[in-house]
């Protein structure tokens with residue numbers, strides 16, 4: 001399952017975002033890691049369910065009237081301050097938590113009311129653009145320090161006659177969360193000595209920042225958009241085009257209102273409806289959230305998750321079924337599962353995502369929309385419904 005990590009300074013709103021985004025509106029109890037620990041949970045990317053093409057909605061727990069929520073892991077990393085890679089504020093330990101993350105959601109207090117160290121100041125006093133540099137630097141230096149720690153092993157191995165530096169680096173970088181393809185692409189673009197003893201700190205740092213940029217893309221969450229000066233949000237967007245204005249506590253308030261049955265709202269909707277009896281104060285609070293949503297097309301929480309999954313990580317959603325006519329599994333559930341796969345994935349990749357046995361026994365696949373067999377090198381599209389024929393059951 002894809003994994004996204006919330007990182008940023010203390011007080012930026014990470015935990016508020018996390019709480020809102022993991023408030024289970026569907027039953028996630030059958031996901032074994034929901035209880036792993038307090039800061040690791042399940043959130044969702046939102047897409048259009050293929051059941052919109054059927055006469056009736058599928059009725060899946062994760063489909064609300066054709067809005068399909070596909071599970072992703074979400075991690076709330078404790079606040080990072082400058083110097084984190086050297087262990088300031090337990091920074092090392094927190095950074096280590098990023099190892100498995102496929103992308104980083106960098107939560108920034110776009111209102112400028114949190115200083116460099118995460119202490120509250122007056123709105124507008126701190127320039128949030130400065131926070132963008134610091135988190136990249138900390139991540140780069142953290143990775144560089146891991147490389148340095150492991151360098152002795154690389155040097156030792158270089159005494160063996162069949163030593164190959166690319167191979168040695170690949171082996172060890174895949175251990176810090178990079179795929180073999182990431183490593184191969186990074187090494188192709190860097191110039192470095194064949195002999196590990198000739199490497200300088202600069203070599204290791206440029207390797208680290210290249211690997212980091214490739215394996216941990218950053219989406220900027222311009223949080224506290226409800227009180228942020230618009231020019232701050234604009235400045236953040238100019239620095240990173242994957243910047244989403246967000247009101248995390250607005251989303252949290254909405255989700256709580258949904259639980260209390262006073263509001264109708266699905267995460268990612270541009271608006272909500274008040275359906276219950278509420279006090280004037282509650283109404284005023286909700287209307288303030290509505291104003292922010294009007295400005296930004298929603299609270300931004302769901303949009304940030306969707307941008308990370310579908311745009312920055314280039315994923316698509318594919319739906320394996322056993323019955324290509326009714327789009328069901330063996331028990332008659334319509335569109336029971338949704339899998340996120342990287343763009344360019346084939347039916348065989350989907351088979352492996354379902355189960356390694358299904359992948360190994362893969363024979364062919366059927367496009368359940370067109371009701372015809374598709375070739376093994378077909379690239380899947382967003383929303384494809386696929387029957388996999390495999391020797392494994």
Ligand SMILES: Nc1nc2c(ncn2[C@@H]2O[C@H](COP(=O)(O)OP(=O)(O)O)[C@@H](O)[C@H]2O)c(=O)[nH]1
Nearest residue numbers: 010011012013014015016224227247248249250
């Ligand atoms: N105005 C405003 N305040 C927010 C928003 N999100 C979070 N906060 C507040 O910012 C403070 C820090 O939030 P928290 O989630 O604990 O930050 P963390 O330290 O990054 O985990 C709390 O007082 C939150 O209520 C938001 O969207 N708008």
Ligand SMILES: [Mg+2]
Nearest residue numbers: 014015078079
């Ligand atoms: Mg927190």
